[in-house]
Amino acid sequence: xxxxACGVLLLAAVTIFTTSPATADGNGGVQTPSIFAxxxxxxxxxxxxxxxxxxxxxxxxxxxxxxxxxxITRFRRRQGDDGREPPQVYxxxxxxxxxxxxxxLIVVVLFLVTxxxxxxxxxxxxxxxxxxxxxxxxxxxxxxxYPKLGIVTANxxxxxxxxxxxxxxxxxxxxxxxxxxxxxxxQLAGKMDVVxxxxxxxxxxxxxxxxxxxxxxxxxxxxxxxxxxxxxxQSKEDFEKWAxxxxxxxxxxxxxxxGRELFSSLACINCHAVRGTTANGxxxxxxxxxxxxxxxxxxxxxNTPENIRSxxxxxxxxxxxxxxxxxxxxxxxxxxxxxxxxxxx
Amino acid sequence: MSVLADTMAGRRGxxxxxxxxxxxxxxxxxxxxxxxxVMYVVSGLAFLLVAxxxxxxxxxxxxxxxxxxxxxxxxxxLFTMHGTTMVFLVGIPIxxxxxxxxxxxxxxxxxxxxxxxxxxxxxxxxxxxxxLHFSFVGGEGLYGGGSAPDxxxxxxxxxxxxxxxxxxxTDYWNLSILVMGFGTVATSINLIVTTxxxxxxxxxxxxxxxxxxxxxxxxGMTVIALPPLSAAQIMLLLDRFLxxxxxDTQAGGSAVMWQHFFWFFGHPEVYILMVPGFAFVSEIIxxxxxxxIFGYPMVVAASMAIGLLSMSVWAHxxxxxxxxxxxxxxxAASTMLIAxxxxxxxxxxxxxxxxxxxxxxxxxxxxxAFLFQFLCAGLTGIMLAVxxxxxxxxxxxxxxxxxxxVLVGGLVFTIFGAIYYWFPKVTGRxxxxxxxRWHFWLFVVGxxxxxxxxxxxxxxxxxxxxxxxxxxxxxxxxxxxASLGVAFQAxxxxxxxxxxxLALRRGERAGDDPWDAWTLEWSTASPPxxxxxxxxxxxxxxxxxxxxxxxxxxxxxxx
Numbered sequence: 001x002x003x004x005a006c007g008v009l010l011l012a013a014v015t016i017f018t019t020s021p022a023t024a025d026g027n028g029g030v031q032t033p034s035i036f037a038x039x040x041x042x043x044x045x046x047x048x049x050x051x052x053x054x055x056x057x058x059x060x061x062x063x064x065x066x067x068x069x070x071x072i073t074r075f076r077r078r079q080g081d082d083g084r085e086p087p088q089v090y091x092x093x094x095x096x097x098x099x100x101x102x103x104x105l106i107v108v109v110l111f112l113v114t115x116x117x118x119x120x121x122x123x124x125x126x127x128x129x130x131x132x133x134x135x136x137x138x139x140x141x142x143x144x145x146y147p148k149l150g151i152v153t154a155n156x157x158x159x160x161x162x163x164x165x166x167x168x169x170x171x172x173x174x175x176x177x178x179x180x181x182x183x184x185x186x187q188l189a190g191k192m193d194v195v196x197x198x199x200x201x202x203x204x205x206x207x208x209x210x211x212x213x214x215x216x217x218x219x220x221x222x223x224x225x226x227x228x229x230x231x232x233x234q235s236k237e238d239f240e241k242w243a244x245x246x247x248x249x250x251x252x253x254x255x256x257x258x259g260r261e262l263f264s265s266l267a268c269i270n271c272h273a274v275r276g277t278t279a280n281g282x283x284x285x286x287x288x289x290x291x292x293x294x295x296x297x298x299x300x301x302x303n304t305p306e307n308i309r310s311x312x313x314x315x316x317x318x319x320x321x322x323x324x325x326x327x328x329x330x331x332x333x334x335x336x337x338x339x340x341x342x343x344x345x
Numbered sequence: 346m347s348v349l350a351d352t353m354a355g356r357r358g359x360x361x362x363x364x365x366x367x368x369x370x371x372x373x374x375x376x377x378x379x380x381x382x383v384m385y386v387v388s389g390l391a392f393l394l395v396a397x398x399x400x401x402x403x404x405x406x407x408x409x410x411x412x413x414x415x416x417x418x419x420x421x422x423l424f425t426m427h428g429t430t431m432v433f434l435v436g437i438p439i440x441x442x443x444x445x446x447x448x449x450x451x452x453x454x455x456x457x458x459x460x461x462x463x464x465x466x467x468x469x470x471x472x473x474x475x476x477l478h479f480s481f482v483g484g485e486g487l488y489g490g491g492s493a494p495d496x497x498x499x500x501x502x503x504x505x506x507x508x509x510x511x512x513x514x515t516d517y518w519n520l521s522i523l524v525m526g527f528g529t530v531a532t533s534i535n536l537i538v539t540t541x542x543x544x545x546x547x548x549x550x551x552x553x554x555x556x557x558x559x560x561x562x563x564x565g566m567t568v569i570a571l572p573p574l575s576a577a578q579i580m581l582l583l584d585r586f587l588x589x590x591x592x593d594t595q596a597g598g599s600a601v602m603w604q605h606f607f608w609f610f611g612h613p614e615v616y617i618l619m620v621p622g623f624a625f626v627s628e629i630i631x632x633x634x635x636x637x638i639f640g641y642p643m644v645v646a647a648s649m650a651i652g653l654l655s656m657s658v659w660a661h662x663x664x665x666x667x668x669x670x671x672x673x674x675x676x677a678a679s680t681m682l683i684a685x686x687x688x689x690x691x692x693x694x695x696x697x698x699x700x701x702x703x704x705x706x707x708x709x710x711x712x713x714a715f716l717f718q719f720l721c722a723g724l725t726g727i728m729l730a731v732x733x734x735x736x737x738x739x740x741x742x743x744x745x746x747x748x749x750x751v752l753v754g755g756l757v758f759t760i761f762g763a764i765y766y767w768f769p770k771v772t773g774r775x776x777x778x779x780x781x782r783w784h785f786w787l788f789v790v791g792x793x794x795x796x797x798x799x800x801x802x803x804x805x806x807x808x809x810x811x812x813x814x815x816x817x818x819x820x821x822x823x824x825x826x827a828s829l830g831v832a833f834q835a836x837x838x839x840x841x842x843x844x845x846x847l848a849l850r851r852g853e854r855a856g857d858d859p860w861d862a863w864t865l866e867w868s869t870a871s872p873p874x875x876x877x878x879x880x881x882x883x884x885x886x887x888x889x890x891x892x893x894x895x896x897x898x899x900x901x902x903x904x
Contacts, residue, residue: 032819033806035737046733053731057724064691068716071698075634076705085895086702090903091640099692100643100685107681110731114681115674117733122670139509179504180600182665182740186806190736193665195601196503196594200667213818217665217740217808219497221504222417225811299815320417 031213033186039208039233040162041169042121042189049117056110121190124169124203131159131170137181137194137216139323140223141285141298151246152273154285155298157231160239162205168236169205179221185214185231193218206233215299222321228299242292249276250288250344259340262333271324274344284324291345297322309338376460377875378445381467383771385442386764388471392434393757395478397838399427404795404828410816420812421495422514426477428498429518432614433525434474436752439760440621441466441532444560446771448536450866450873451554453545453882458538462531469528473521480517494518497810499611500581502592502603507585516585519578526575533564533571540564545865547884551904554864554887555638558645559624562652563617569656570613577606601666608659616655619751620648622719622759623690626712629759629766630694632862633709634701637900640693641887647686647693654683664735673732680730687723691716706860707781711762714789718754722747725800740810743803749796761788761841768845769859773871774852780844784837791833798823863888 038044126132135157136143144153159170174183176196183202184191192202206212216227234242252260260277263269269279275288290296293303297319301307311318313334314326329337372380403423406414415423445463449456457463480493492514496505505515540553540561553561581603583589590596592603631638638644660668660676668676694716703709725747729735738744761784769775803809807820814820858867868890869878886892886900 029817030819031817035804035806042733043737046737049731050734050737053728053734057728061720061724064688064695064720065717068691068695068698068713068720071695072703072713075698075701075703077702081702085635086700088637088898088900088903089639089696089700090637091643095696096640096643096689096693100689103685103688107685110727111674111678111681114677114731114733117731118670118673118677121733122673179509180501184808186737190733191665191739192667192736195666197597197599198601198667213815214806215808215811219421219501219504219740219810221509222421222495224421225417225813228815 031211033213035186038187039210039212040188040204040206041167042204043187045117045121046190049113052113053110056106060106126171126203127167127169129166129168130203131168132173133157133159133170134173134175135183135194137174137176137178137183137220138283139178139221140216140227140319140321142227142229143177143285146243149243149247151243152275152286153246153289153293155229155295156293157229158239158242159204159206159231159233160236161209161233162207164205164207167205169203171201171203174200174202180218181216181220181227182218183214183229184217185212185229187212188214188231191217204231206231209233209235209238213299223319226298226300226319226322228295230294230299245292246289248289250274252276253343256336256340256343259336259338259343262336263340266327266329266337267325268327268337287341287344289344290341291343305338305342308341309334312337312341376456376464378449378457378460378463379771379873379875379877381463382442382444382446385438385445385467385470388474389435389437389439389442392430392438392474394838396427396430396435397835399423399430401831401835403427404831406812407814407824408828409821409824410814410818412813415812417812418492418495421497421810422493424810425494425497425518429477429494429522430474431752432498432618433522434470434477436618436756437525437529438470438474440563440618440756441529441536443621443625443763443767444536444563445532447767447866448539448557448560449543450869450877451557451864452540452543452548453865453878453884454539454543455877455881457535458543459535462535466528466532466535469531470525473523473525473528476524477517477521480514480521483513483517499607500603501607502581502600503594503598505581505585505603506593506595508593508595516582519581519585523575523578523582526571526578529567530571533567536560536564537568545881545884552884552887555627555641555644556624556864559620559627559648562648563620563624566613566617566620566652566655570610570617573606574610577603577610580606601663604663604666605660608662609656611662612659613655615748615751616651618756620651622715622756623648625759625763625766626694626715627690628862628864629708629712629762630697632766632860633704633706633712634698635704636697636701637888637891637903638693639696639699641904644690644693647689650686651683654679654686658683661730661735662739664732665739677730677732681727684723684727684730691720691723706765707776707778707785708762708766708860710782710785711758711765714785715755715758715762718750718758718792722750722755725750738803740808741803742799742807742809745809746796746799746803749799753792753796758788758792761785766860767866768848769855770866770871770873772849772852773855774848775855775859776844776848776852780840780847784840784844787833787837787840791830791835791837793830794833795827795830798826802827858890861894863890865889868893 036047038047132148134145134147142155144157160168162168174192174194176194181194182191183194188204188206189202192200210233212231214229216224264278269281271281271284273280273286296303296307296311300319312327315322315324402415406412406420492512494514494517496510496515500518503509540557580591584591584593590598592598592600594600627638657679661680664673729747765776765781802820802823855871857871865882886904888900892899
């Protein structure tokens, strides 16, 4: 059993060092959100702490498992055993005291280390340069608001890269519209629950541009698995360009006038907002710049014209349980609404 | 069947042909602690098969990304039912079933203090369990498809509120556990009173077998920890049916309060399940090492320390809730502290083996595997107490791996060890050692192949409770490995069942004391007669049978 355990451990260790999780845009490639591939201060700190703890617990494992293996092999009953009982040892105060005190000392050290990291990570005050973002968890998608920039988007968080010399961290306020969710991008920070009636805060300062994936980490109902999140870390210029584009009102493309009118006349506007139009619903994602996003349905499918069309037709066929109803539009109307949405760049 | 029934009634060989109905009637109306104990364990094992099937289905669904073995809703019901069943319908009845059977025998009593209360406890548990499973056909009210609970085994508010959980599936979860809770508390009180008041002459508290001491601690923990859960469940009932707002966040209720209530039960519950595992190996290891347990006072004191500390660690399930740094640090401290008495026990067991003449019969094999696996579980437990690391891996497969190392690698392994150890006492027949070895090795391999990779899966970002996952995350390989292990585990369980059936039909006669053991249950017949002991025994040490076998070197003077 032990040999097997060692084998699997070894295999795991090899994988740690051989698979370097892709942190780039991950187009087509594997993108593993490993806690051992951090790019932001809290995640760096946690990796450091993880190694400390792994070394300590690993050493304890070796000592205790070693002693146990020794006792098991050395004192097994051998062939030709005379059947006499071995000497009975009832206990030893000194030995027992030793194996009580030593673990207590280890625990004290571990506790002090842990506390230092807790306060270092949770105690960081926001700086004036920090970007403020509010993220609201919904069944089963993320609403992302930039209160100072006047931007509302969904499921794809854009933040500027943070230079360690002149950090521009992002402070995130977490709220929930319904049940408990949990915000987790392993390469950026540990997770923080998103609790109704409670406001939580978390911060990140990603130091390498790229796309980082994560997903809801607290079971939140039927589509808990379909509540993915992407963080796009951009250079300052790219981020500003993105922000300016998001701040612009919705495009008013004359070619999709029919679709726009249809959209405004349907139940779509009860839940969705398109800034600058009558659509001002708050239950679903803001669609003002829908086509600037890579995915729809909180990351479950790519944002392509065919997918948009199927989604409007029947969201549950792509994401069973999604709270948006099937719109039951005629083929023609479906084309019109799809064309309108495709124009929302 | 009839062999089991007859042996249980102490009628070896005599009157083998009784009508089935009469036999069943005897079992239904019995207040005998031994029969109730057997019924607890047998129904617990039946539920284990159900929960195992649920888990296997989930592993099948997760082999690759994007599979459609079961729809998402069903997957959510499966993990809810698997967790609820394993904790409340497998763990609790089996550990209390063993205590039911063994405590009176070990302390030289003729039954528990309140035999009728004992029967009430068992039937409350069984009806609770059946009620929970009735939800498979009746969750939405018997029309439409059935629906079992789908809120997770810790049923976090406000997902359990009327707004997010319409229909009755959550009520099945709530009511069935409430019913079982009453039964479990009744049984715990019974065990406490029995242990304190019904010991045979000479059996001072200082001479209680370690098993009995530990079950005393477990019963105490249960009496303290279970009522808060029942209280919270009644609040949830009020929320759902009378419009109260305890956990209704849309009307100002608190979601976090449910978590405090639940984990104030839920963490002691882990020890309520784990300490009986310690208790089993504390009996098995000395007997098969042929040595007295090393440091009896320390082992007992450590158990009591665990019982006390277990009440102060609950919020380590909530490090990601946003409790603030001071509370996070406080619960990290208490959680790390509880590792100390737990570690002490491992040292005591190893020291017991040290210098012994270890015989690797099947119970001892399970106890040894327990030592390694529980060591892993304890160490990942300490890792999880390191709050910032916990922020990363809580609610991931790392936690799934951790608690399966605790509850399967720890508890289920010791339960199998205990079954192999006490089966001859209960039935008068020995389980086959050959099949026992097959069972053991298949299970060790299967268990570790399934759960070891899960630690890694959690660290590379896979959350728990997802019915599928994107293909580009790099999680598939380890999921395949984990699912492969299930085949070995299933084979192991099959071998075990065959072993039990064969042993009941034509197992080797066990005799009173097949393991040359030292506690009182081995001094009476196998199976024990309804009155347990012909004459009430009188004991003079912690190992009364050692004293009998070694009159030249009794234990008394060493204690």
